[in-house]
Amino acid sequence: MNNTPWLVIGAGAIGLFWACKLQTLGHSVHLVYRSESPGKKITLDSLIDENGQQQSTSTKHKVKSFMASELTEQYDKVLLCTKSFDLKDAFLQVSEHVTDDATIACLCNGVGAQEELQSVLLDTQALWAAITSEGVLKIDKNHIKHTGLGDTYFGRWLQTDSNREFPIDHLTVTNIHQRVIEKLAVNAVINPITAIFNIHNGDILDENFKPLIEATLAELESVFTHPKFSYIEQSKHLTRANLKNRVNTIAQLTRLNRSSMYEDIKLQRQTENEFISGFLLKNSPIELPIQRLLYEGVAFSDQREETKKKLLSIT
Numbered sequence: 391m392n393n394t395p396w397l398v399i400g401a402g403a404i405g406l407f408w409a410c411k412l413q414t415l416g417h418s419v420h421l422v423y424r425s426e427s428p429g430k431k432i433t434l435d436s437l438i439d440e441n442g443q444q445q446s447t448s449t450k451h452k453v454k455s456f457m458a459s460e461l462t463e464q465y466d467k468v469l470l471c472t473k474s475f476d477l478k479d480a481f482l483q484v485s486e487h488v489t490d491d492a493t494i495a496c497l498c499n500g501v502g503a504q505e506e507l508q509s510v511l512l513d514t515q516a517l518w519a520a521i522t523s524e525g526v527l528k529i530d531k532n533h534i535k536h537t538g539l540g541d542t543y544f545g546r547w548l549q550t551d552s553n554r555e556f557p558i559d560h561l562t563v564t565n566i567h568q569r570v571i572e573k574l575a576v577n578a579v580i581n582p583i584t585a586i587f588n589i590h591n592g593d594i595l596d597e598n599f600k601p602l603i604e605a606t607l608a609e610l611e612s613v614f615t616h617p618k619f620s621y622i623e624q625s626k627h628l629t630r631a632n633l634k635n636r637v638n639t640i641a642q643l644t645r646l647n648r649s650s651m652y653e654d655i656k657l658q659r660q661t662e663n664e665f666i667s668g669f670l671l672k673n674s675p676i677e678l679p680i681q682r683l684l685y686e687g688v689a690f691s692d693q694r695e696e697t698k699k700k701l702l703s704i705t
């Protein structure tokens with residue numbers, strides 16, 4: 391592995407977390423921010439240790455931060471940590487500083503943005519998509535809290551890419567498309583429900599949300615196992631029981647976390663609704679009335695109280 395720096399794009403919760411993580415793994419990191427500089431030092435508070443035990447630690451990481459316009463070097467390793475709706479533009483903003491043979495990784499929720507990014511890459515650049523179930527909260531411009539221990543996996547987006555290895559050991563999988571769909575399934579339950587009801591991830595396991603969760607899972611099973619669903623090869627194993635297990639496990643592991651969608655609504659920011667529920671509504675061969683309600687509950691704040699009542703009346 392060469393020791394040129396990683397260019398991490400996005401100084402949000404996940405970007406700051408990965409800047410710290412890459413550094414801990416021995417990589418050098420240059421971080422690109424958009425609106426607010428994190429300064430020279432990032433503080434990472436952890437409520438859990440690497441074994442998942444409850445334990446409070448705080449570490450400080452010195453990372454060089456730049457605005458895109460301040461970059462002068464060429465980078466052969468890029469990790470994009472923006473929201474899905476910003477992904478392609480965030481890359482285009484730095485593309486003149488990315489080598490023709492670069493490894494470009496993107497770590498965002500939802501489906502659709504990866505393909506948009508692939509469409510602006512050179513044939514010689516390799517896209518690695520990633521999914522993560524880590525829970526990270528940004529509490530200040532240079533201060534994050536690791537609230538939920540999860541896993542992160544990277545995989546080649548195009549199977550035709552060369553067999554060049556990924557520059558971080560032990561985190562790669564062969565079928566990232568399947569992982570992306572599995573993560574989409576989890577996000578299509580946890581994110582809109584926590585965002586609409588203003589609750590932490592673990593709260594969706596409460597008794598009063600049981601009928602809504604069951605109905606949402608049943609509906610998702612019907613699309614994921616539908617022979618006409620375009621991603622059926624990646625999704626056919628997502629039965630109701632399988633989905634329930636995934637959603638419960640992640641809700642439990644990130645129980646103290648606010649989902650990224652809840653956080654976005656709370657801070658009145660754009661959400662990834664279009665790339666989660668919106669993607670399912672656009673691509674499903676069947677009607678998805680519950681997913682539509684969740685989509686609308688997130689998209690239209692003026693209808694949210696009404697939507698909550700409808701969602702809680704589902705039996």
Ligand SMILES: NC(=O)C1=CN([C@@H]2O[C@H](COP(=O)(O)OP(=O)(O)OC[C@H]3O[C@@H](n4cnc5c(N)ncnc54)[C@H](OP(=O)(O)O)[C@@H]3O)[C@@H](O)[C@H]2O)C=CC1
Nearest residue numbers: 400401402403404423424425472476480498499525526650
């Ligand atoms: N946080 C979490 O626990 C989890 C997050 N994820 C996913 O990871 C992804 C990142 O999430 P998260 O870090 O929470 O999101 P944030 O909104 O906290 O961070 C995204 C960051 O990207 C920055 N950005 C956007 N466009 C550009 C650009 N052109 N140049 C530089 N920076 C840019 C934003 O800048 P600005 O500050 O200007 O808006 C923002 O700081 C999302 O897809 C999310 O769903 C997945 C699992 C867990």
Ligand SMILES: CC(C)(CO)C(=O)C(=O)O
Nearest residue numbers: 523580644647648649650
């Ligand atoms: C895993 C989970 C639900 C963690 O909060 C997430 O992906 C998100 O918040 O977007």
